[in-house]
C-alpha cells in the first residue's frame with residue numbers, strides 16, 4: 001500500500017500485534033443512515049440498488065473515511081447480499097431485513113445454490129477495485145461476511161428475531177440438517193471472502209452478531225467447527241482475519257480457538273479481561289457502547305479514555321465500537337471519537353513501520 005499517510009499501515013500492524021504510532025480506529029457501520037450524505041443518496045436509490053452499484057458503493061465507502069478520518073474503510077455491502085445469490089428472496093423493510101420464504105426444512109436447505117462470487121457478485125468485486133483506486137493507499141480496505149450462525153438466523157427466522165425459536169428448533173431438533181445448512185453457509189463465506197481479498201481487500205471480518213444466543217456447549221458443537229474451517233481455508237491468503245460477536249463473554253475461549261487473528265468484543269465484557277483470556281496471540285478490537293456517541297464531548301472523552309486504559313499498552317489492539325454506529329447518532333460526535341482516540345493514544349516516539 002504505497003502511501004505517506006500514517007493511517008495506511010497502523011490498523012494492519014495492530015492486527016499483527018506490532019506497535020503503532022497511535023491506536024487505530026474504525027467503526028462498524030461507519031457508512032450509513034446517521035450521515036446526511038447517505039440519507040440523501042437513499043432518497044434516490046433503494047438499499048440493495050446501492051449495494052449493486054459499484055460507483056455508488058465505492059462512493060459511500062470512501063465518503064465515510066473522508067468524513068471521519070478513520071484508519072480503515074469497510075466495503076459498503078451487507079451480510080445479506082450473498083444470501084440473495086443463494087436463491088433466497090431478501091427485502092429490506094422498515095422493521096429490518098425480511099427473508100421470504102424462510103429456510104426451515106431439509107428441502108429448502110438442499111435447494112440453496114452455492115455460487116461463484118465472480119459470476120454472481122461482480123458488482124461487489126468491482127466496488128472493491130474502485131474503492132481502492134479512490135483511496136489510493138490512504139487506508140486499508142476491509143471485506144466482510146456474516147458467520148454461518150448469524151446468516152442462518154436470518155434465513156430460518158425470516159428476519160430479525162427476539163427469541164430465535166425457529167432457529168433453535170432446527171439447531172437442537174435436527175442437528176444433521178442444521179449442520180448441512182451451516183456447512184453450506186461456511187462454504188459460501190469462504191468463497192465470498194476469498195473473492196473480496198482477490199479483488200483487493202486487505203483484511204476480512206466475519207460478523208457473528210448473534211453468537212451470544214447460544215450456550216457454550218452448543219456454540220462449540222454447532223458453530224466452532226464451521227468457523228475453524230472458514231479461517232483455516234482463508235489462511236493462505238495471508239490477511240488478518242477478524243471474528244466479531246456480541247454477548248460473547250461466556251464464549252471467548254471458543255472464539256479464540258476459531259483460528260481468527262483478531263476478536264471483536266462488545267461493551268458487555270471488560271476489555272482487560274478479554275485481552276487476558278484471549279492471550280498474546282490474538283489481537284482485540286472494541287468495545288465502546290455505541291450509545292456513548294450521544295454524550296456531550298467531555299463525558300464521551302472519559303468513556304473513550306476508559307476503553308483505552310482497559311485495552312492497556314500492549315500492542316495488538318484496535319479501537320472500535322462494541323456494535324455498529326446507530327441511526328440518529330450525531331455525526332460530529334463520531335468525528336470527535338476518532339480524533340480523540342488518536343489524540344489520547346499518540347505515542348510520538350514510535351513509527352508505524
Ligand code: CP3
Nearest residue numbers: 028029030031032047074075076077078079096207209324
Ligand atoms: O459501513 C459499514 O460498516 C459497511 C456496511 C455494512 C452494512 N451492514 C450496511 C447496512 C455492514 C458491515 C453490515 C453488516 C451487517 N448487516 C450485520 C453484521 C453487523 C451488525 O451490525 O450486527 C448484520 C447483522 C446485517 C444485517 C442487516 N442489514 C440488518 C439487521 C439491517 C437493518 C438494520 C437497520 O438498522 O435497519 C441491514 C441493513 C443495512 N446494512 C443498513 C446499512 C447501512 C441500513 C440500510 C438503510 O436503511 O439504508
